[in-house]
Structures are given as structure tokens and as C-alpha cells.
Amino acid sequence: MATVPKVEVGTDYKEKYGFFVPEEYVFKAKRGLNPDIVKEISWMKQEPEWMTKMRLRSLEIFRKKPMPTWGADLSVIDFENIFYYLKASDKQSKTWEDLPPDIKATYDRLGVPEAERKFLAGVSAQYESEVVYHSLQEELTKKGVIFTDTDSALRDHPDLFKEYFGTVIPPADNKFSALNTAVWSGGSFIYVPKGVRVDIPLQAYFRINAENMGQFERTLIICDEGSFVHYIEGCTAPIYTTDSLHSAVVEIIVKKNARCRYTTIQNWSTNVFNLVTKRAMAYADATMEWVDGNLGSQITMKYPSVYLMEPGAKGDVLSVAFAGKGQHQDAGGKMIHVAPNTTSTITSKSISKGGGRTSYRGHIKIYPGANNCKSFVKCDALLLDDESRSDTYPYNDVDAENVTLGHEATVSKVSDEQLFYLMSRGIPRGEAETMIVNGFIEPFTKELPLEYAVELNRLIQLEMEGSVG
């Protein structure tokens, strides 16, 4: 028998999945996508049969759906040349030395602690946070809150999981949600019981599992009646990955009187295609808030949406995009008013620099019978030089009665007057521009927890100096 290279199965692997990989079996992460790979992923995770079937069905859908012809240019993605599943141990095979210098420099400049840097760079998992995570878990468990990774949730809470998984974003929703459903791995699962308020924001990187930064993460949040939770994913420091495609799906259910806030700060390295489907269902008098910041990636296409299902539901999207050289941020939001007396707002702020392109793309849909709805969209774009580009594509479909709909957008450069004012007070030009940009996105930063806001401001400063990316 030919010598088969042995796979280093991480010790945690056994604990996590509770089975032993027979010696003769070699799970090698293959490139490309076919039913066998999907079956293997499901088998490796020891998933129930319904999930395996769902994955296979999604793969079919993914294959049948055409590539979107609108938005950013996606023709360069080679689906056959992508690893669709990597074990955690494979992921950490990189070393600190392999990282591109600019990423390392950014960590230095941002003042990210050494251990955290390695985690962000995908070099190691963040074991340091284990303690914090455990004490948090105790408190949450007391309240009946479930906060875990999505794979564990499928294993430990199968009924709850099956009831909601894929109900907000079915596999056939779009090509990339089908892809995600076929090969998903990692992500967060949160269940907040009736009337429970989770006071501290739950952050993805509290969890020790390295997979939460995965390519095809799958997040499911269920806020039961009258509950509240704030979930934060990502961070301001650039996340280095060699994977070129990131296609996550986030599903949220906000029941009667509940409120959910989901904050994302995404700063993928600039080789990444970031194609994410995020959607929430808000029921009677519930509130869903997306706070969405997009800084990194080569191409981002992301339109967090809220389906306003019952009267009194409220949806809110606050989005910031920063596109530097070679980047295209195609972001925005969608508000689907299904029930009467629902309200929504979308606020978008975008900044383009050094030939970058930002596009706002939004959709307000008000179904027949969803009377007395109100919706307001405001987009502001700042162009920092004459190589950059900004587009606004708002789509509005109103089929109901007595609806008030407003849309406003402005595109401008840094105002000469503001610049003059600051410079006349002895502030150098570069610094003055940075201050103006920070002021421009202030409605966004003030919605962030303090440490994130500080980091974001620092990052904008770096981007403005042109020392990064």
C-alpha cells in the first residue's frame, strides 16, 4: 500500500466531535465542490440525516442558480479552486512569519495585543479569552441563554435548531445562500428566552473556537418574546485569510416585543470576496437593528435586511463603507414591509479613496395591505479624490396605501470650508481631513461600544494616511 500522509488530527478534535478518525482514513481538504465533499463535511461533523440532505439539496440549487449579473463583478471567482472545509488544525498551520508585512504593521499601529493579533491573523486560537468566556457562559446559562457555535448547537439543541434553521434565509434565496447552506461551518448560535435581557454585548470572539472566523459561517439568533440581545461580530483589525471567498449567512428571528442589535465590523484583507446574506424577521412591536461596517475585502456585497412581519415592527440599518485602492464596497440594506404600521430607516455613509468604489444599493418593498408604513433612507457619500467613485441605487416598491417614503442622498468631497477652518487653526491638512472623515461617520461610531469606536477611529486614521492596504 502506498504511503498515505497522516493527518495531524488536533487533540481537541476528538473532544469536540467525540469520535476517532481511523488511521487508514485520511481526510484531506480537497479543492472544489461536489456532493462527495459535501457528504464528507457532514460526516466529519456527524450531523443528523436531515442536515446532510439539506446540504446536498442546497448544492444542487447552488449549481442551478446563475451568478448575479448586477452589483460587483464576480466573474473572477473560481469555485473549483476553493477549499470548502478545513479542520481547525489545518487552519492554524500558518505561522506569524507567513503574514504579509502590511497586515503585521497594521496590528502594530492599532496596538492590538500580541495574542489577539495571532488569533486575528488565523495563526492561533484565542485561548486567553477562555476565562472570560467561561464566566460569561455561567451567567448566561443561569438565565437560560444559549450562546454557542452553530455546530455545537445542532448537536446539543437539535429541536430548537431544526425549528429555525433555514427559515429566514432558505437555501434557494440566492446563489451564495445556497452555497453557504451546502458547506457551512462555524458561526454563532444564540437563543434568548422570553423576557430575558442580555446586558453585555455578546461578542463572537469570546468563543474559543477558531472556526468562528470561517469562510462559510452560519449564524442563527432567536430572540424570544420581550427579550434583548446585542451581538457583535468581527473587529476593526484586519483579519488575514488566504481564503478568497467569504460567504456567510446570518438569520435572526426577533419575536414580539423583543429587540436585537447586530453589530458587524468587517475588515477582511483585500484579497477577499465578501458575499454575505443577512436577514432578520421582526414580529409584532419588535425592533431589529443592523449596525454594519465594511472596511476590508476586495469586493463586498452585503445588504442586511429586515422583514417586518407584524404590526409595530421596526427595522433599522446603519451602514458604513470605506473603499480604498482596488476595493468595491457594494453595500446597503433592505426593508420588506409585510405588515401594516411598520417603520424602517436606513442610514448609509460611504467613503471612497484612492480609486475605491462604494455603491449604496437598497430596496424598500411595501406589500399590498401593509398600509400606513413609514420608511426613510438617507445615504451620504464622501469622495476623497478624483479617482474614486460612488454610486447610489435605491429601489422602492410601494404596493400599499397611505405610505410615507423618503429617500435622500448626497455625494460630495471634503468641504474646502471645513478644511480651511481647521487648517487656519494650525492643524495640518492630513489630520484635518481625518478629523472631517471621522466626523462624517460619527453617527455610526457613536452606536459602537467604546473600545470598537476608538479602534475604528484609529483605523480610519491609518487608512487616511495611506499607510495601510
Place this chain on the structure above:
Amino acid sequence: MVSTEAPLEDLIFRGEPDWLRENRRSALESYQRLPAPSKTDEEWRRTDVSRLDPSAFSRFEKAPAHTTMATNLPKGVILESLPVAARDYAELVQPRLFSLAQAHRDRFTALQAALFTGGIFLYVPDGVEIDEPITGRHFSHESGTTVQPHTLIVAGKNSKFNYLDEYIAEHDDEAGYRSGSTEIFLGEGSQVGYVAVQKWGRNVWHFSDQRAELGKDATLRLFNVTLGGKFSKTRVEASLAGEGSNAELKAIYFASGEQFFDFHTLQEHRVGNTRSDLLFKGALQDVSRTVYAGLIRIEKHAARSDAYQANRNLVLSDKAKATSIPMLEIDNNDVRCTHGATVGPVDPEHLFYLRSRGITEATAKRMLIQGFFGDVLDRIPFEHARKLVEAELESRIG
């Protein structure tokens, strides 16, 4: 439309120069070749033409299609029927006709280029100013016919004049296929006021392209009024091709009954130091529907451009529906662009205020509609047209 070539030759091609006949034939080929607009095409996603069969209206009207009214035209000004001008002033007409409206753009512009009937050509030489507005009136007399007038306006350097196109149906309940397209070429420093008032019958299909190209320091004040048709699709497009040019594009529409109006606008800033200002205001009654989609495009080197775009819809009935899609594509940073769109009912507070002063609900509503249109009516470039539009609107608000 018409199956054999012979009747066409007889009906409308007769007496026309070879180049025009050739253009018409090629446009007709495009019409037959081009696919029907599909629902997946963004421009037609909300605009349903699947029930339109232009060949159902293959008759042309025999009565004169248009008259022009102008007094004391200065020397050198040409005001002529388009087919005659194509023969007598080919050097002016040939390079321009359908160069802006783009005969092969879609089925309907192709049909317009192939079968335009009559139409008006206006040429105002360099430096000529005309005080009195020139009026072109286009008529339809019968149901079931096709009427496709086309206006071509050429403004010489530093010329200055106002022009009004009126599209008039003899009977308000006429059905048929109608158009009313206009191409305006503005020479350096020219100032043109253009008003189009569309009052075709309430059962017609109407397609129109109004497109202008502005040279250096030219100023266009365009005003579109859409009232007629069961289906009306209008494109209003200004191409700012010369530095210092300035386009003001305004429109009002009043839709009632089962009317459907579609407006697509383009403010194309091709060079720097240009300005465009667009305001489309509409009121909707009954079960009418309107679609507005506008685009501001600022090209790479068009620095110091200033563009404004707004669409305001007043929805007077619970069953009426207005869709508004204002878009921007900005490729230069040294610009100022603002756009806005609103769709909403009459403000209940305004209504309450008037009611509390003893004004009946119907009167109060009428006053609010008049007020809504008031600021844009003031922008109609000349008195004659303003009075006409005010009277038309008055009779419809009722």
C-alpha cells in the same frame, strides 16, 4: 406594424430623400429584430408593455398632423415640417436626426425613427433671439391610429428662444399608438426654453424621448407636462457636453383613473463645470400608478459639477401607487450631488389646519394640490406655456 413595404412607401416615405428612406428602413428592421422589453430588464421591470401590439394600430391619420404658430420670425430662422426640411436642409437635418434619440436603442425608438409622421424642424441661426414663443401643435383625430410626431431643434451659437410642443387629442377617449419625441441641440452660449404638454387621449399608448445636448455655456430650461394616455413612457435626458452648460429639467404629472406613467431621466455630466437641476413632481388619484427612475452620471473628468435631482409624489388615493428610484453614479470627487425622493399622502396636519378654518375637505385638498405644484409651475420658462399648463391642471384637479 405594417406588413408590406409598399403602403409605407406610399403613406409616409413618399417624396423623402434617399438617406431618410434608408434610415427609416434600417430603423424598421431594428424594430422587427429587437426583442420585446423583458421584465428582467431594469428599465422595464415595473413597466408592462406585454399587452401592447403596435400592429393593432396600423392606420395612419390622413388629416394634417401638426400646425406651427410663430409670428415675425427673424431672417434665417427655419421652421418647417420635418420631412420637408430633410429634403431642403439635409446638411442641417441629416447629421442630427435621431443621433440623440438613438433609433436602435429599443423597439419603440426604432418605431419612432421608422415611422415618425410629420414633425417639426426648427433652426435658429447664431446670435438670433426670438421674443415670442414658437408653438408646435400636434393633433390626433381618430381612435385606433398611429400618430408619431418628432421635433428637431437646432439652436445656433448665442441664440435665444422659447418653444412649446402641444400634443392634442380631438377626443379625450381616443385609443391608439402615440409618441412625441424631441431632440434639442444647443450651440455654444444658446438659451433655450422648451415645454412639452402631452394631452393625448386617455386610452392611448404613448412613448416619448426628449433628449438634449448642451454645448459650452448653453442653458436649457425644459419642462414636461404629462396628462394623457392610459400608458405613457417618457425619457428626459440631458447630456452636458460643454463646460459651463446648465440644464434645468422640470416636470409635472397628474395621473388619475387607471393611468400609468413612467419617467426615466438622465443627467449626464460629460465635462466639468456643468450644472443640472431636476425636479419631477406628480400627483396621483384613483388607481393610477407612476414610476420614476432617474440617474445622475458624473464622468471621470467632470470636476466641479453640480447636480440636483428630486422626485416628489403626492398620493391622493389609497389605491394609487408611486414608485421612485433616484440613482447616482459619481466618478469624480470635486462635485456636489444631491438627490431625494418622497412618496406620501397629503399631510394630515395641513389638511386639519385648513379644515379648522372652515374650509371643506374637498377645497382644502385642492388647495394643497395647487400648493404642491405651485413652486414647480413657477419654473415654466415662459408666460404663454405657464398659463396653458395652469389651466390644464386646474381643470383636472377640479
